[in-house]
Amino acid sequence: MNTFPDRTPTRRRVLPAGENGSLWEARPSCGIVEFRGTRLRLMVENPSEVLFPTDCGLSLLSALDGDGTPVLEGVNALDIGAGSGLYSAALLAAGADRVTALDINPASAAQTSANVTANGLDASRLTCVTSPLEEYRPRERFDLVITNPPHLPYDPSYARTDGLETALVARRGGRAVYDAVVDRVDELLAPGGSLLMAHSSLADVPRTVAELTGRGYEAETLEVFEMDIPLLAYAEHRETLQLRLKELRAQGRAEFDGSRFTVHALLFRRPGAQRA
Structure with missing residues (x-):
């Protein structure tokens, strides 16, 4: 099955600052989104434990909702960093087998x-697994892996031990989960399978693309979204977070302009036989 049709040049969508223009119809603890003809209502009972999906995560679904996008029907998929289940619900609604x-x-x-x-x-x-990615040992490889990794750089001043931090903040300059996905993808993804990733420009997009294409993966940017850096959750430590980001930008590891950054909806295909 060919899941990589010919595409037009990469689109760039600019989201207005603040809530007006959000990809959600409502927020911050309940939202409605339409994906491939199905309206999905997502809620988070305790936002201090599980992050309500942000526009960063939703951007990947938006990029996948249209003509010329990968086939999702019948796939066996892995949702890394499932959070509230946005991607899991969307994939099942779109016809994923498991x-x-x-x-x-x-x-x-x-x-x-x-x-x-x-x-x-x-x-x-649906199967739910609680485990760090590095320790996860699946019984089989998947047709599709989808993920929106945490992308803000770690600093002890705003370190937390709840689900909110694990959804937004990562060590290694915000790259810890990106690196883990790249390290493990050959073990997780079947030959001919696809990796879908919402990749923040705050966490070195070129590095991820270079590492995977260097291993033979075919890479494609489906769409690029410009939006606000999610500073609201870290208002008390805004200056520290911005300092960490500026340090990364000086090292060539982050791209942003003021309080605006981009999210790249990326599609990688592993070489090998196509899924039947």
């Missing part, structure tokens, strides 16, 4: 299951 929702945060499993069930989707096709 979805494994992986997250280090124990609260993610219950919230993902609740959102899948609340949208009338078949929960028997």
